[in-house]
Amino acid sequence: MGETTMTLKVARYRPEHGPSPYFDEYEVPYREDMVVLDALNHIKDNVDGSVAYRWSCRMGVCGSCGMMVNYVPRLTCSTFLREFYPKPVVVEPLENFPVIRDLVVDMSDFLDKLKDVKPWIIRAHESPIRAGEYVQTPDEVDRYKQFSMCINCMLCYSACPVYAKDPKFIGPAALALAHRYNLDSRDEGRDERLDITAVDWGIWDCTFVGECSVVCPKDVDPAAAIQRSKVATTTKAMMSMVWPFGVERDAEDRRDA
Amino acid sequence: MTPENGSRYPVYVRKIRRTWWLRTGPFRRFAAREITSMFGAAFSAIMLLFLFALSRGTVAYGSFLRWLQTPWSIALSAIILVAVLYHTATWFRLTTRILSIRLGRRTVSRGAIAAGLVLAWIAASALVAYFHVWF
Numbered sequence A: 001m002g003e004t005t006m007t008l009k010v011a012r013y014r015p016e017h018g019p020s021p022y023f024d025e026y027e028v029p030y031r032e033d034m035v036v037l038d039a040l041n042h043i044k045d046n047v048d049g050s051v052a053y054r055w056s057c058r059m060g061v062c063g064s065c066g067m068m069v070n071y072v073p074r075l076t077c078s079t080f081l082r083e084f085y086p087k088p089v090v091v092e093p094l095e096n097f098p099v100i101r102d103l104v105v106d107m108s109d110f111l112d113k114l115k116d117v118k119p120w121i122i123r124a125h126e127s128p129i130r131a132g133e134y135v136q137t138p139d140e141v142d143r144y145k146q147f148s149m150c151i152n153c154m155l156c157y158s159a160c161p162v163y164a165k166d167p168k169f170i171g172p173a174a175l176a177l178a179h180r181y182n183l184d185s186r187d188e189g190r191d192e193r194l195d196i197t198a199v200d201w202g203i204w205d206c207t208f209v210g211e212c213s214v215v216c217p218k219d220v221d222p223a224a225a226i227q228r229s230k231v232a233t234t235t236k237a238m239m240s241m242v243w244p245f246g247v248e249r250d251a252e253d254r255r256d257a
Numbered sequence B: 001m002t003p004e005n006g007s008r009y010p011v012y013v014r015k016i017r018r019t020w021w022l023r024t025g026p027f028r029r030f031a032a033r034e035i036t037s038m039f040g041a042a043f044s045a046i047m048l049l050f051l052f053a054l055s056r057g058t059v060a061y062g063s064f065l066r067w068l069q070t071p072w073s074i075a076l077s078a079i080i081l082v083a084v085l086y087h088t089a090t091w092f093r094l095t096t097r098i099l100s101i102r103l104g105r106r107t108v109s110r111g112a113i114a115a116g117l118v119l120a121w122i123a124a125s126a127l128v129a130y131f132h133v134w135f
Helices: A036-048 A108-116 A138-148 A155-159 A161-165 A172-182 A190-197 A210-213 A222-242 A249-253 B025-035 B036-057 B058-068 B072-096 B112-132
Strands: A003-012 A023-027 A066-069 A072-075 A087-091 A097-100
Touching: A003 A036, A003 A108, A023 A036, A036 A087, A066 A155, A072 A155, A108 A172, A108 B025, A138 A172, A155 A172, A155 A210, A161 A172, A172 A190, A172 A210, A172 A222, A190 A249, A210 A222, A210 B025, A222 B072, B025 B036, B036 B058, B036 B072
Parallel strands: A003 A087
Antiparallel strands: A003 A023, A066 A072, A066 A087
């Protein structure tokens, strides 16, 4: 009895071989427990060593192996072949990013934006180390925990038509992370961050298509984070108009958690 | 393959089609949600024309009312009603995802928020009906 196989169509782009991408077709062994990344590794090891792609942990934690699998951004390590068998699987590099080679995209734009939103705890005055940790109740952790689960896999950028049309858009993951720090009771950098995120190419560029949250492998829900940032920003602006003594930040800006 | 985005490598930049919003089911639903808002704007425009006719006196008001009763106008209103209902339903659903109301240590459930929105909608409709029918 012959081995069960299925077809993998892999997008190739090799700048030294020509200016346009093309597809290579490979027959790979099929087993129920195989994921798309296993199939790629099989090709790399046994069929064609020239296929380039990123991967590391194989368990949905590192966020390296994001690719378009049948036109949807997915982590290839958690996408089983059985979902598509016996139809062929089309594997392409993540959409909305420039392609460097085969399935490898240039992620520098995302990394710059991630850094721009200052995703770390900002204090007006740093306490000395001997004063101890900045303590937090479990309830305070719950307010931002969901938005802290991001693994920077960039699937959300790939799913976002706003980012596709406007590469200047800060984008789902970075804005969700900014929101995560704004919600953190230890953080005092909200105003500083708002100067960066509450702009036309920041939260206000988002039209709430919602696909970023659909493809997120960690259920971060960046779409909700962005809309809540909009609500929090607007509430703050309105309050500062009607409240003559200035807005007390804790009472107001944590509420839209 | 030009590094037009300032990349250090010779990269390939894929083009986005003008019809991207027709490509997948979720994109089509998003487009439908956004396009139906235009019908809300159309209803507001009709309301403004209505007020304008009212300001110009009895004759203008009467002829506007007659126009509202023509089959074309009724058909238009019916289309607007369906579109606005769809638009409202989509935003009610989305609002439950955006609004996070905390009562003490608890977060109000999405179902409760949805119920609140629908109740507010029914109350507003009842108020409008009251003024329309009994005044």
